[in-house]
Amino acid sequence: MLAPSPAGFRRLWPLLKPHRSRLLAGGFCMLVFVACWPLLASLAGKLIPAIGAGDFQAVLRSIGLALAVFMVQKAAQFGQDTLLAGPALAVSQDLRRQLFARLQRLEFGALEKLSAGDLTYRLTEDADRVGEVIYKTLQDSIPSALQLVAVLGYMLWLDWPLALATLLLAPVVAVLVSLFGARVMGAAERSQKQVSELASLLGEAIGGLPLVRAFAAEPWLQQRFDTEVDLHRRARYRTLRLLALQHPVVGFIEAAGILSVLLIGAARIQSGGLSSAGFSSYVAALLMLIDPIAHLTTNYNEFQQGQASLRRLRAILG
Numbered sequence: 001m002l003a004p005s006p007a008g009f010r011r012l013w014p015l016l017k018p019h020r021s022r023l024l025a026g027g028f029c030m031l032v033f034v035a036c037w038p039l040l041a042s043l044a045g046k047l048i049p050a051i052g053a054g055d056f057q058a059v060l061r062s063i064g065l066a067l068a069v070f071m072v073q074k075a076a077q078f079g080q081d082t083l084l085a086g087p088a089l090a091v092s093q094d095l096r097r098q099l100f101a102r103l104q105r106l107e108f109g110a111l112e113k114l115s116a117g118d119l120t121y122r123l124t125e126d127a128d129r130v131g132e133v134i135y136k137t138l139q140d141s142i143p144s145a146l147q148l149v150a151v152l153g154y155m156l157w158l159d160w161p162l163a164l165a166t167l168l169l170a171p172v173v174a175v176l177v178s179l180f181g182a183r184v185m186g187a188a189e190r191s192q193k194q195v196s197e198l199a200s201l202l203g204e205a206i207g208g209l210p211l212v213r214a215f216a217a218e219p220w221l222q223q224r225f226d227t228e229v230d231l232h233r234r235a236r237y238r239t240l241r242l243l244a245l246q247h248p249v250v251g252f253i254e255a256a257g258i259l260s261v262l263l264i265g266a267a268r269i270q271s272g273g274l275s276s277a278g279f280s281s282y283v284a285a286l287l288m289l290i291d292p293i294a295h296l297t298t299n300y301n302e303f304q305q306g307q308a309s310l311r312r313l314r315a316i317l318g
Helices: 009-053 056-103 108-112 116-158 160-207 209-214 218-270 276-287 290-317
Strands: none
Touching: 009 056, 009 116, 009 276, 056 116, 116 160, 116 276, 116 290, 160 209, 160 218, 160 276, 218 276
């Protein structure tokens, strides 16, 4: 019997053990890649005031150092990606071998419950998706999480009161944005429900048109159709109106959060707690948080899909 099985990725770690040397080398490249972010933020803090002051020599020096750090970072990123791709592909290969060997030992009763197409999909697409999740975790999710830690640590080191204020403001902005998004989602679901009801009415009307004509019920059907069309129009309009409000409202909330950080930063500079160069570095570091957060969000969705694939594979492996 093929019973549901837990889809814990931790059970796959034994498959990675033969690749410890590549994982360690890839991990070293990952640490170099992550360590470059605070350095780049620091150089941005020196570059921006130099541009404002018209100090051409300082600008050239900062740009030269930034280019050197970028070269090191990108070389480390290449090493990280290529070194970690091998173990991830090897896990997919090992899973396929284990699955195929297991299929040959399955009872005929359990085997007959699965179609050839389903088995082929598990051996190909599901195994590939699991390998992709492992690769994304090693190559993207872990570096993104480390980047968040490194950049936030640098921001706290630069000016902890400003960093704490930013950390307090970020959840408030996120909650406001999510609340507005929930309203848009609710309106969209109501609109989709009206579309479904309208489609259902159309199906009934087209299928029963001879009967409607036989009983001369065309006016009744037309009135019912007009009512459903009007309800759909109203639901759709509410959705479009909320969508029209979404960009300015969300944009205003995000702008208010950024301006609040700038206001607090100006107050810190005025009080002497932070230099203008330090604040420039802080803003550069703040911008460096956007990309890893987006990557972690995307990878989390893919991880959930990978969980489903691994569960299907575990149903065979046991």
